[in-house]
Amino acid sequence: MIIIEIEVPMMGKLYDFQIDENVPLSEVMDEAAEMICQKEQCPVQGDIRRMLMWNAQNRVQLAKERTAAENGLWTGSRILLV
Numbered sequence: 213m214i215i216i217e218i219e220v221p222m223m224g225k226l227y228d229f230q231i232d233e234n235v236p237l238s239e240v241m242d243e244a245a246e247m248i249c250q251k252e253q254c255p256v257q258g259d260i261r262r263m264l265m266w267n268a269q270n271r272v273q274l275a276k277e278r279t280a281a282e283n284g285l286w287t288g289s290r291i292l293l294v
Contacts, residue, residue, distance in 0.1 A: 214280060217290040218244050219268060223252065226290075231280060237265055238276040244293065266292040 218227045227248055231240050238261075245260050265274040267283070268290040274283045285291070 214285065214287040214289075216280070216285060216287070218248075219290060219292050220248060221292060221294060223248075225252075227251075233281040233285065234279050236277055236279055237274055237283060240280065241265060241276060241293065264294050266294065268292050 213230055214233050215228060215230050218229055219225070220227070227244070229240070229244055229247075241263060242260055245263065249255060265276065266272065267274055267285070274285075274291065280289075
């Protein structure tokens, strides 16, 4: 398990998430979007599968079919969800 920060630029907020580094990021993205929307009391609009994840440190788009470990994420990594 690792702890990452997910930044949602459209909302101007950061969220800490504990994730399994061996789970595909597509699953992490689905769960994160659902949890953020519950917290902020806003419905998910549009197709979640069209959202992109970027590594904020090196500005590289993350492959959603790969795991956090395969994408080079570790505790303290910050990703952008757009």
